[in-house]
Amino acid sequence: MTSFIDLNLYPDSPVSETADVTTALTLTVPKLEPKEEPFDELPQSHNNLHTNPNLNYTNPNLNFTLNTQADVSHEHVNETDVYSEFNRISKMFQTAFSGKAEKFDDNRFTDPDSRAIVPVPEENLHTAVADSSRRKNQQRSGELVRVTNLGFEDERYFRHVVRKTRMMYDSLRVLVNMEDEKRKNSHVFGRSRSARGDLRAATVMKERGLWLNRDKRIVGAIPGVYVGDIFFFRMEICVVGMHGLPQAGIDYLTSSQSSNGDPIATSIIVSGGYEDDQDAGDVIIYTGHGGQDKYSRQANHQRLEGGNLAMERSMHYGIEVRVVRGFRYEGSPSGKVYVYDGLYKVVDSWLETGKSGFGVIKFKLIRMDNQPEMGSAILKYAESFRKGSLQSMPRGYASMDISMKKENMPVFLFNDIDDNHEPTFYEYLATSVFPPFVYHHGGNGNNGGCNCFGGCTDGCFCAKRNGGDFAYDQSGLLVRGKPLIFECGPHCRCPPHCRNRVSQNGVKNRFEVFRSKETGWGVRSLDLIQAGSFICEYTGVILTREQAQLFSMNGDSLIYPNRFGERWAEWGDLSQIFSDYERPSYPSVPPLDFAMDVSRMRNVACYMSHSVCPNVLVQLVLYDHSNIAFPHLMLFAMENIPPMRELSLDYGEADEWTGKLSICN
Template identity: 60%
Template sequence: MDALVPFQDLNLLPHPPISSSSTALLTPKMEPKTEPLDEDNLRLAQSPRHQPEILSSHSSHFPNSHLTQESISSDCESHVYSEFNRISELFNAAFYDRLSRLRSPESPSVPNATSPTPRKPDSGAIVPVPEGCNQASVSRSGGQNRKLDKRSSELVRITGLSSEDEGFFREVVRRTRMVYDGLRILSTSQQDAPASHLDGRRLRGDLAAASVMREHGLWLSRDKRVVGPIPGVYVGDMFLYRMELCVVGLHGQPQAGIDYLTASESSNGEPIATSIIVSGGYEDDEDSGEVLIYSGHGGQDKSNRQCAHQKLEGGNLAMERSMHYGIEVRVIRGFRNGVGASKFYIYDGLYRILDCWFDVGKSGFGVYKYKLSRIEGQPVMGSSIMKFAEALKVRPLEVRPSGYISLDLSMKREAVPIPVFNDIDSNNEPLCFEYLRSSVFPAFLVNQSRMVSGCECPSGCREDCLCAAKNGGEFAYDPNGTLFRGKPLIFECGISCKCPPFCRNRVTQKGLHNRLEIFRSKEAGWAVRTLELIQAGSFICEYSGVVLTRDQAQIFSMNGDSLIYPNRFAGKWSEWGDLSRIFPNYSCPSYPSVPPLDFAMDVSRMRNVACYISHCSTPNVFVQYVLHDHSNMAFPRLMLFALENIPPLRELSLDYGVADEWSAKPMICN
């Protein structure tokens, strides 16, 4: 196009009548639309130079990490997250629109701002990579000299990724989130460590983790400001903390509800909105899912109540300009969370801004409103899936009248029911097996359990007790039962210990508490999915079966029956809590050293829900070896933990190991 069409300042339109009692409030308090108000987030955004204190307080947890102030400062630039710079290699192949530059002051017509503005598919704010750009300069290993304190002003859209590229970026996001969770859990648990401060205040674990990762250049999408989908982030992904959205590049504002490129940064001199957060806490918002009426920012008091007219500037103007140019925005919805954080967030995909108008809000003041419609062809919204899963837990037969072959496969052996659902065929194989809540061990191991020594902690285990010493002088779980980091083996308190059942070192003995469902899948046969959010690092259930010695397994296999061999499970436990990208001298836990697991598990007649979990080389569940009822390290229990946040109705997956000896999952489970 020859020139960008100018826009009309909506502040010039007639404002709603204002009573004399409100004239003193005409000057609005202009600040970003906060979702929700969080002073710690604002302090983090305004004071980025406190991270070395946080790092030094965390390094004491790792005896092999000798991290000093000098090593941190020198490592900040060299430890840039170069992997994600591979995104730059794909810009030449992506579809970018080249547009005209900033319009001249004499631009002619002024459109009617009260009606939908003509859609312009092009915007000078979205620019292509220069044709002469050398790919070597933007390779994965490039960019180490680039500081990431300030976000890039280059606005790009990424399209046409191959399945291989999608898998690569998904793994990048996955590993970045694991580092974030590891730091967050560690910093939250260290209540007695030297406090990290911002203006004299202790920094929350989620903020501390984000701050450390920012200092080390591990925030994603900093080198490019991405319009549209973020590579590696899927519709329906859930985030427990607001700062995690910033870390993965989904929403770059720690506090503001509208993320946008300012006019001074944009190549065409106009602000462009890229994402919004909808939390349902604003009186003028109307959310029906596929269609959304979103109110602008400005004119609110400290309690987020409207006290003055809004102006067409900042994020408000950016939303109007994105509507004018037809630029899509990412929509993230926030929900109240009763399991740790004040809110959790779900990415619901891309929306198009259809209309913008100035209206009288419920408080009687002028408010800018934007009508957004979800772009077709995307996966189902994560928020809709979450609401559907909530209904399934309460009234399953009402929500899905047909398809259930059992409402509780465990027959009340578990604390929560395990339904079995099949709307594909008439197969009811899970009903043919006896449900086994925990593994059955040989008699000689049961006899050994009586000789195991225990701790003397009547009110709960302490850091200096016998069970802590077995684990190398530290407990494996935080007070909430979340696993700090994977280990070769974890010793939990057993029957000889004097500690109560609610001891923090008895996490896996409490059984299944997440609502799971076994379902029939066209791709994987029988599979397992969760009906609720499973937090990263939390215990799910035991992988149960009848334990066989080597001699027993050899005799049993002569009949042609398949067995589960625990030594074939991939060692994904080493990935959970791996902070080697933060602490240069970090080493994976090696204590206690576990001998080769020389046993098998028969699940051909007795099994539990875990036996139906599908195989995946990049799983969301991992196996952690645990001992609590005997001391023979060659026969641990197989406990399953979440490797990432698993949203409702998402399938669970395990890495069963050797591909040439295993099918998609064990033969008996198909």
């Protein structure tokens, strides 16, 4: 399918020639303020973190054509549906201040790198983007485009770009936090204060030109970002180009950037920062910005200016806006989550007296049809399920725990399609079964292990086995993928909660094996899984090559680990950040010359589907023996995985033994 970029050139707004200009000029124009989020206060030094970056978005395999025809509605606002005072102020503002709005813009929140709209050249999109990406410190564009009709390969490409950018951001953030921990524990530096990891990671990526969608202002859906995608930090939303401002609740093209002097809103953050907000899911009553004091209390009347005027103009032209919801979430590293819930249309606006007695501008937004279910609704459903507060159990649960309590958390079986309950026929295997000779190779355990009674610290024996640094941070997140990770073993004196025992302590999330019309059986979580988190082990009965050849003759189900995609190398890949970055090569691991029999004994991982753009990676780990030829296959999240989203692996290419994929059920 051909992909199109629609360049929206907005016509001049209808302006009343009879408006009272004298009255308008006497209006008090307050200092514009962004609609700030209550729990994401940023230091002053980070107010300009959203400027200048650009990512090389080129892909020679994509063939885009351009459609420069305007694609917006030019219907006039139905004035009978809008509060009369609101209309009066709106017309006065447009008559008196048209073309002069930047005089009243607050320079702290008006993008200093803006420029006028520049039409997209009539040439291949990626060639144009490639040329612009070579310009260092590129300014944030005022060019409005809408990306439509993406084909399958296009969707996959852009998803890969977004996922790679998010992995880079998460890896940087974890790395910065680890370095901060080291400084705090150092006698030399003491407990000096340092920048938050999320802010520092965003700053570094901005300096390297790695923020997405800065060379164009996208109206509507962002290619590669799915409805339901979850973010833990506001800065990450800025990095991927969903919302361009670190704190302001309304992101918009300013009047000075617009071709006709009208500001246009492109996205909003809904997080309950204003007392007059009302959120019913598909319908939102959104309060405009401005009029709040330093304690986030409404203390003045709002005006139809800045982002408020942009929202009204988007309503006038029928321009959709992206909606991201933010709310408190237990277990989040920031205390909050932000969920992309899709596209909404602004259908009404009015001025009324708010709860605090001051005039507030309200906008009614309705969610557009034919979109996936809202991510925020799925989060709330999953939370209700975990807490047992659902009024009734959904139909289709065939088992409440196929692991029979062998896992720390239950593994549900769900099938509302047919009567197939096959996963209950297998014996559940929580950890792989290795041949006895494996434990006699090179001594048992870790050859004595570490002596860290309270938990491993930097420089201990097990840290040195891993090249001097631990593989996990204090929260148990994978810092960087490696060919092999040595965890503390049975001969180490550290406790079970040691930071170097992450994968051997079992699963921490509630998983569900479910029946799918597309993939047969699949796996999803009832919990939100943070990027870098341990998921589970891929288990089976380990067979030597000779045994595997015999078993395959009988048609048994075998897994070939040597063909799994080396996705571990992508996690923590900072080659675009550091010019001297090298892919980890220590320790050197021989080719995995074994197979896994899952024909009779298996676990939840065996039901994960294959994907060339997976959200789960395989990391090799040793902890209960020292034979590097027979490691455990541990699975970690490559991105933030929302509840009820299917987990997927890269099973690799055809195997040289059998000519089949890694898994052949």
